């Protein structure tokens with residue numbers, strides 16, 4: 001048996017004022033996981049920027065690898081740096097370095113070198129004018145292509161990037177070694193799943209991808 005959800009279940013309550021405006025109740029009902037990564041770039045003062053990011057997808061088309069970044073806040077540094085420098089790097093962490101990656105959210109002042117201040121190592125990308133995170137097992141260097149508002153006046157935009165270069169740890173290239181999946185591979189963001197029956201809220205958490213055998 002399935003249940004229809006034409007509108008928000010009455011059991012859903014905001015955990016903080018504005019939660020269902022900042023996000024959407026459907027986000028919490030579906031709680032669709034999405035890959036987690038840090039987008040790095042240079043701010044206009046030359047300092048390193050880091051923006052933890054989720055809600056994104058990756059697609060190949062006619063030989064181009066396109067990264068669709070689903071929610072870039074118009075108010076953040078990332079948006080500004082993409083418009084300014086038109087490039088960035090997508091850095092994929094494994095669980096063991098997540099605490100340092102999330103520290104970029106706190107170390108977010110304009111004057112902060114956000115990668116270095118968070119205990120990570122900044123190195124130059126090889127194909128674009130942006131820093132990348134050495135400790136991340138995969139770095140995708142990208143050029144800005146276009147952006148779209150989700151609807152007129154939306155808070156966030158979707159941004160399309162074209163991959164220009166990829167750097168991956170050798171132990172990840174071979175699935176019989178460390179590989180890309182499981183608890184040491186790609187991290188997925190699971191955004192606070194809720195029960196429509198009881199309204200019970202599960203906290204934000206992360207997941208790993210388990211392959212069917």
Ligand SMILES: Cc1cc2nc3c(=O)[nH]c(=O)nc-3n(C[C@H](O)[C@H](O)[C@H](O)COP(=O)(O)O)c2cc1C
Nearest residue numbers: 050051052053054055071072073076077078105108
């Ligand atoms: C798990 C997690 C996922 C996040 N995903 C996004 C996202 O997809 N888009 C976004 O704009 N901010 C996201 N954020 C918030 C930003 O990482 C945070 O506000 C960041 O410091 C903004 O950086 P900026 O000023 O460089 O834009 C996320 C935060 C966390 C903890």
